[in-house]
Amino acid sequence: MAKLERYQQRRGLVAIDGAMALIFILLIVQIWLLGATLEAFLAGHAGAVLPAAICSGLVFLGCVALDLFVTRVDQESRKP
Amino acid sequence: MSLLPSPSKEPLWREEFSVFTSDERYVTRRQFAKFLTLTSLGMFVGNLWVLAKAHFAKTPSFPSVEVGEVDEIPVRGIKLFTYPTPKDHCILIRTGEDQYVAYSQKCTHLSCAVYFSAIEDRLECPCHQGFFSVRDGSVLQGPPPRPLPQITLERNGARLLAVGLKGS
Numbered sequence: 001m002a003k004l005e006r007y008q009q010r011r012g013l014v015a016i017d018g019a020m021a022l023i024f025i026l027l028i029v030q031i032w033l034l035g036a037t038l039e040a041f042l043a044g045h046a047g048a049v050l051p052a053a054i055c056s057g058l059v060f061l062g063c064v065a066l067d068l069f070v071t072r073v074d075q076e077s078r079k080p
Numbered sequence: 081m082s083l084l085p086s087p088s089k090e091p092l093w094r095e096e097f098s099v100f101t102s103d104e105r106y107v108t109r110r111q112f113a114k115f116l117t118l119t120s121l122g123m124f125v126g127n128l129w130v131l132a133k134a135h136f137a138k139t140p141s142f143p144s145v146e147v148g149e150v151d152e153i154p155v156r157g158i159k160l161f162t163y164p165t166p167k168d169h170c171i172l173i174r175t176g177e178d179q180y181v182a183y184s185q186k187c188t189h190l191s192c193a194v195y196f197s198a199i200e201d202r203l204e205c206p207c208h209q210g211f212f213s214v215r216d217g218s219v220l221q222g223p224p225p226r227p228l229p230q231i232t233l234e235r236n237g238a239r240l241l242a243v244g245l246k247g248s
Contacts, residue, residue: 016109023116030123037130043226044247046134049127056127063120070113 012077019066019073026066030059140245147172147182147233147240156198160185163231163242170231171196171203172240173214180240182231183217189224203228217247 037052107115142164153159159172161182169185173196183203185193192207202220203212210222217228232244 016113020109020113020116023113023120027116027120027123030120034123034126034130037127039225041130041134049131049134053124053127053131056124060117060120060124063117067113067117070110074110 009077012073015073016070019070023063023066026059026063030056033059142242142244144234145242147242150235150238150240158196161242164245169193170242172231172233175214180233181214181217182233182242183212184229184231184245186229187224188219188226188228189222194228 033052033056037049037056040048040052145161145163147161147163148159153172153174155174155177157174161170161172162168163170163182170182171185171194172180172182174180183194187194187205187207187210189205189208189210192205194203194205194210194212196202196214197204200211202214203217205211205222205224208223210224211220212218212224212228213220217230219225219227227247230246231242232246234241234243
């Protein structure tokens with residue numbers, strides 16, 4: 001029984017680490033997106049601003065979903 | 081007054097390494113994931129801010145300022161002036177018999193003053209070898225990320241007027 005619990009915990013930990021790595025990658029993409037948007041806006045290409053804001057919003061929603069996933073997996077793996 | 085350290089109950093190593101592992105506050109994975117998500121929210125807010133800036137930005141109005149007389153400078157010659165404010169230095173170039181172009185003198189890389197090279201027929205930034213086309217101010221070579229802002233010119237009889245700024 002203890003062996004099964006330890007296995008489930010380890011599986012949960014791997015899932016959490018994977019989700020966090022994904023959040024990190026999404027964050028880097030979002031930082032780049034903000035820099036590129038600002039650069040385009042300052043260069044006078046205002047047309048790129050709206051699609052960039054939508055993409056950034058989608059990336060943020062992805063981060064929220066992954067954060068919720070991390071919370072859920074963490075709670076499940078801690079269940080007695 | 082004694083130069084010797086005062087006797088203490090604690091051993092010396094404990095006095096020098098006063099950080100205790102048990103008192104440290106560890107960041108859990110959940111907290112770190114939350115922190116990353118909040119940073120992502122910050123980036124999104126930044127994008128929304130740029131969007132709001134682009135949406136609510138007023139179209140700037142520029143004054144009409146006399147730059148000089150038509151025949152004041154020779155063909156391939158230049159004249160320096162300021163536009164739209166006295167702090168914004170610009171360069172007027174006579175590229176042909178009846179052709180004039182004017183650009184902001186501030187390089188879009190690190191704001192060094194660009195000059196006109198008549199031999200190479202381009203605008204050059206001496207700081208990092210950034211070259212701009214004299215035709216439209218576009219970047220020909222080097223680190224500048226954007227073209228030079230172009231001054232819109234109008235001819236009023238024998239006078240040349242600066243009336244606007246493109247790509248600022």
